Amino acid sequence: INVYYTDIRAMGKNCEEFYNRAQETFGIRFIKSNISAILKDDLSESGELLIRGEDVIEDAIFENRADVVVLAVGIEPAEGTKELSQLLNISQDPYGFLLEKHLKIKPSETSVNGIYLAGVIQGPKDIPNSIAQAESAAAKAIALTSKKEVELDPHIVFFNPDECDLCRLCENICNYNALKIENNKLIITQVNCTGCGACAAMCHSDALYIPGFTKAQLNAQIKTVLKKKSESPLIIAFLCNWCSYMGADLAGTSKLNYPSNVRSVHVMCTAMLNPSQVFEAFFNGADGVLIAGCHPQDCHYDTGFMKATTRYESIREILGEAGINEDRVKIVSISAGEGEKFAQVISEFKSKLEKLGPIKPGEYVKPIIAEEKKKEKVKLDEI
Numbered sequence: 001i002n003v004y005y006t007d008i009r010a011m012g013k014n015c016e017e018f019y020n021r022a023q024e025t026f027g028i029r030f031i032k033s034n035i036s037a038i039l040k041d042d043l044s045e046s047g048e049l050l051i052r053g054e055d056v057i058e059d060a061i062f063e064n065r066a067d068v069v070v071l072a073v074g075i076e077p078a079e080g081t082k083e084l085s086q087l088l089n090i091s092q093d094p095y096g097f098l099l100e101k102h103l104k105i106k107p108s109e110t111s112v113n114g115i116y117l118a119g120v121i122q123g124p125k126d127i128p129n130s131i132a133q134a135e136s137a138a139a140k141a142i143a144l145t146s147k148k149e150v151e152l153d154p155h156i157v158f159f160n161p162d163e164c165d166l167c168r169l170c171e172n173i174c175n176y177n178a179l180k181i182e183n184n185k186l187i188i189t190q191v192n193c194t195g196c197g198a199c200a201a202m203c204h205s206d207a208l209y210i211p212g213f214t215k216a217q218l219n220a221q222i223k224t225v226l227k228k229k230s231e232s233p234l235i236i237a238f239l240c241n242w243c244s245y246m247g248a249d250l251a252g253t254s255k256l257n258y259p260s261n262v263r264s265v266h267v268m269c270t271a272m273l274n275p276s277q278v279f280e281a282f283f284n285g286a287d288g289v290l291i292a293g294c295h296p297q298d299c300h301y302d303t304g305f306m307k308a309t310t311r312y313e314s315i316r317e318i319l320g321e322a323g324i325n326e327d328r329v330k331i332v333s334i335s336a337g338e339g340e341k342f343a344q345v346i347s348e349f350k351s352k353l354e355k356l357g358p359i360k361p362g363e364y365v366k367p368i369i370a371e372e373k374k375k376e377k378v379k380l381d382e383i
Contacts, residue, residue: 001028002064004035004053012126032056038069075124088115089177091302097123102298108136111302112176113191116140155195155210155268159188163207170199170208175303196301197272201311213268219280225263226284233287233353235262235346238277240270242300243335244292250339258343259350262290269293269301270308270331275315278329282319288328288353290345295333305333325356 008030010016022028035053048065055062077096085092090110091099098121101109108116116137119130144150157178164186171179171186178192179199186207200208206215222236239245245266251258267273270293278289291312293305309331316326330349334342 001026002051002066003028003030004033004051005030006032006034008032012128033062041065075120078121081121088112089175090115091175093123095123097121099302101302108133108140111194114141114144150191152190152193153195155212156190156193157188157195157197157199157208157210159186160207160209161186163205165205165207167204169202169204173198173202173307175301194301196269196304197267198269198301198304198307201272201274210268210272213272215274215277218265218267218277221265222277222281222286223284225265226281226286229285231261232358233261233350233356234285235288235290235349235353236281236286237262237264237290237292237346238267238270238273239264240293240300240304241266241268243294243298243333244342246336247292247334247338247342250337251342252339254339256339256343258346261350262346269299269304271301271304273308273311275311275318278315279318279322282324282328282359287356287358288330288349290349291329291331292334292342292345293331295335298335324359327352328356328359 008019010019019030023030033053033055035051037050037052039050039052041048041050044065046067048067049069051062051064051066051069053062054060077092077098081096081098082092084090085098088110090112093099098110098117100107100117100122101111107122108118110117118134118137119125122133125133166181166184166186168181171181176192176194178189178194180187180189195210197210197213200210200213200215209215225236226234237248239248245264248264270291273291278291281289291308293308294300296305296309299305312329312331315329319329320326330345332345334345
């Protein structure tokens, strides 16, 4: 038996011993090589195969015969994985495997509460890792089903049915299958809601809201901190609960020096930030707006920061049309442990705003996001 390899690594407990035993006891040869061709030997009565390649260690060309050739191919997701992900509303990674909630912290959990992963459905892994993940998934499932009641975070979406016009924007943007329109009614499965607020930000009729983070409450915070503008340039910073807000807190507890020209507005996720709040900040006297969230791969809500980034491009475009320099708004990722980065971002942003100078009176006209129209309910089957 010959094993032709490009690179080999003995990982895990007793794997090095297994590698040595394969050579010493069973006589398996491991050849570091570049294979150029696998051909059928027409002269062989038994139908042997010819393997041609280069022995990298010996720096020599070889041609070996083999009875059977087994190719080591990559593991691919099982057939039907895509349909399963769509049915359960679970994202897939770039290779098609189901995506975990967090690679290191929550490898057996998904973005949907009550659905867990185990084995190669999440990606290639060996038997011990598959068993360990299966035990983790089983333990979490038992812990969930053993409870008579499920505790929900109070920061989840609530609904005012009188304001809803069944536009479906919230249903389309939700990653967690928490909102669905059935029989001309919006149904919210609150146990699936994680409280990112992306749906509330998309709701043009303000039918959806998260207590403590409604549009009116956020606008009130903005107006209050800008009512007495004691410093210039003044920055309004929208900070996500899980990363950048804690990063700012770390900068303070670490006694790092950074300009005091920033006023923080706490949000659960940058995805809950409606563009109108950015415009509200400028309209009330802010010189710059900072949107700071998680790193995309570490987002507590999976795609929250990516949604904010998409809105950020629209915000810049609208600001340009309104006569405001697009560089007055900035988006950045700051983790909970990056207090120094927070201080650096504030310092650099302040310097840029100083070069741009203050916004002149009358220079900025608050954009009209949508026309105020009388709300009318329309049944979906009539559209």
